[in-house]
Amino acid sequence: MSDAPEMKATQKQMADARIPLEYRDYCAHLLIPLNKCRGETFYLPWKCENERHSYEKCQYEDYKRRMRVLDKARLAEEDA
Structure with missing residues (x-):
């Protein structure tokens, strides 16, 4: 998994933003502003479209x- 992206949000930033552990992944740096926007706009779906799109794309x-990593592992296992 050498092609894994680096974490852009630190553990402290995620803890301060109260991100649940299951959401602390490579896209957490986009979830922090999304949740902030959601809180400020009372979760109105049309208010945070750009943030939501960026997070979902990530x-x-x-x-x-x-899935590419899993496919490579499966192929390596079949070849062995």
């Missing part, structure tokens, strides 16, 4: 990266 890209 989640999707991370999913695709993890």
Whole structure:
């Protein structure tokens, strides 16, 4: 997993933003401003569209990266 992206949010930043442990992934740096926007706008769906889109795109890209790693591991296991 050498192609894993680096964490951009520190543990302290995530703890200060009260991000649950299960959401502390490579996209947490985008979740912090999204949750702040949601809190300021009472979760109105049309208010934080850009932040939400950025976060969801990051989640999707991370999913695709993890699936590539899994496929490589499966191929290596089959070849062994």
